[in-house]
Amino acid sequence: MAVWTALCLLVPGALLVWLVVTIVGVVTPELGAALGRTGTPGTATVVSCESYTVGTGRSKRTNRDCEARFVPDERPGQPVVAGTVPDVEVGEVFPAVLTPEGDRVLPTRARGVWRALFQLAALPFGLVLIAFLSAVMMRARKATVWTGALGLPLLVVMVVGFLVGT
Structure with missing residues (x-):
């Protein structure tokens, strides 16, 4: 059982680090450009x-x-x-x-902002998804419900951002 618990903590932790580094590195310049702050x-x-x-x-x-x-x-x-x-x-x-x-041309106005919001919502959605899957694996009902409730609005922002931003 200790190995299973360790895996339930290590895998989400590694994914968390990867998500934070990737998403923040990509979204920060793109959102600033879409809002007209840079470029x-x-x-x-x-x-x-x-x-x-x-x-x-x-x-x-x-x-x-x-x-x-x-x-x-x-x-x-x-x-x-x-x-x-x-x-x-x-x-x-x-x-x-x-x-x-x-070296790069990025869209602005609604298209650019929604594209950046889609990418920005991916970070917390990924974290909530990791927590949700961990709760499902550990059979924790309250945690499953709470993480599902937190993830749903983020999923909506991602879907709208994808549809409008592309």
Whole structure:
């Protein structure tokens, strides 16, 4: 029984560290850009998208690399071509911001904010999911109900954020 309890604590702990580092590292710059706090505002036009395959066998998956031509709102000058989010189509035009590094174009307004909120809600949802699964494995009814009740609104934010943000 001690081994089972240790696994119930170690696995969620390791997942917690991984979730915190990953989500906070990704969401912070994207949310700041979507809210207009960082970067250069402008308009982006998607010029190309290429699909490529990563991995082999069961771990094989397809990713997309897209590039957009960015024209700043202030002092329009030479357009910049930079990478953008993968959920766009060639020819699509959207309000965007060029990151301070100048290597990425991110959507702004509702699309960008919901996209960042989707990613931000993933962290607490992941934590609640870990607690929920641990409660189910330990057969703790009250904990299962409470974690389910906490996870439901986060799941709703994630679904809405995914649908609106992509």
